[in-house]
Amino acid sequence: MTAWTFFNDDWHEGNPLIMGPMHHAPWLASCVFDGARAFEGVAPDLDRHCQRLVNSAISFGLNPTKNAKEIEQLARDGIARFDKSAALYIRPMFWANDGFVDVDPDSTQFSVSVYDAAIPEPTGMSLILSKFRRPSYDFAPTDAKAACHYPNSARAMREAKARGYENAVMLDALGHVSELATANIFYARNAEVFTPVPNGTFLNGITRQRVIGLLRDEGIKVHEHSVCFNDLLEADEVFSTGNWAKVAPITRLEDRDFQPGPMYQKARDLYWAYAHRTQN
Structure with missing residues (x-):
């Protein structure tokens, strides 16, 4: 893997040390991040990913030391260090160095990493229904994309892999489908598309929003509503x-x-066409 990270006003190759054992983030989980993609010479919705990072930092009581436009420009500087055709993951982060339980906002740190990471081939994914559930906003900071949420996803993934599957459907506290351990979920019946309505238990994903808009622009009905697991089992098709x-x-x-x-094929084709049409 080739990786570049911008930290402390400079670019560093590899895996630079950006925090230590006495810092707040590795101790008390004050790290927020976002993930964007560059592939085939485009970086769709990079601006929205950068803005979501800023929003996540504010949710955590951090003081974002860069605005979304500054983060986007740094990300593009990182992308430019790779071949134009490279498939890349772009991961900007904010975190606190100091504080006790709550963060000291004046200690907020920033980095952005860009590294090669192939987009998985769309060969199909297998899912279980996990026994683990997604929390709501009154239980966890679900309005932020944050590292603290991922141990819950990880145990759902371990559960799935122990059974020979790859990923897991996770329900909310009321027993409705929330999302997968690592992605948003859709299903189709009778040429209409359905997906869980955002209810504070999962991030309303940027790719999710884009796909919904593209499908609706094509005249396809997309319903956001409460989804039961049986709805997925009775679907004509399911995709993430x-x-x-x-x-x-x-x-x-x-x-x-x-x-x-x-x-699924329509959604994927529309998304790829959008990505190249906008030349982001």
Whole structure:
């Protein structure tokens, strides 16, 4: 892997030391981040990812030391260090160095890392229904994309892998489908698309929002509503959206097999066309 990180006003190759054992972030989990993609010479919605990072930092009581436009420019400087055709992951972060339980906002630090990471091939993903659930805003800072949420995702992923699957559907406290351990989820029936309505238990993903808008612009009905697990089992097709794999088909859900369907293919094709049309 080739990686470049901007930290303390300079670019560093590899995996530079950016925090230590006495800092707040590794001790008390004050790190927020975002993830964007560059591929095939484009970086779709990079500006929105940078703005979401700033919003996450504010949610955590941090003092964002750079605004979204400054973060975007640094990210583009990092992208320029790679071949134009490279598939890259772009990960800006804010965190606190000091504070006790709550953060000291004046100690806020910033970095942005850009590194090569292939987009997974859309060969299909297998899912279980996890026993672990997503918290709501009154239980956790679910309005931020933050490192502290990922141990919960990790145990759902471990549960899935122990059963021979790749990922997991996670419910909210009321038993409705929230999202996957690592992505947002959609299903289709009778040429209409359905996805869980944002209810404070998951991030309203940037790729999710983009795909919904693109499908609706094509005249396809997209319904955001409460989803039960049986709705997924009875679907014609299921697919996911997220920054890591963008738009990907689900081919197995517990004991039910699926084929990549026309709504998945339409969503993926529309997203790729959008990415190249905007030349972000």
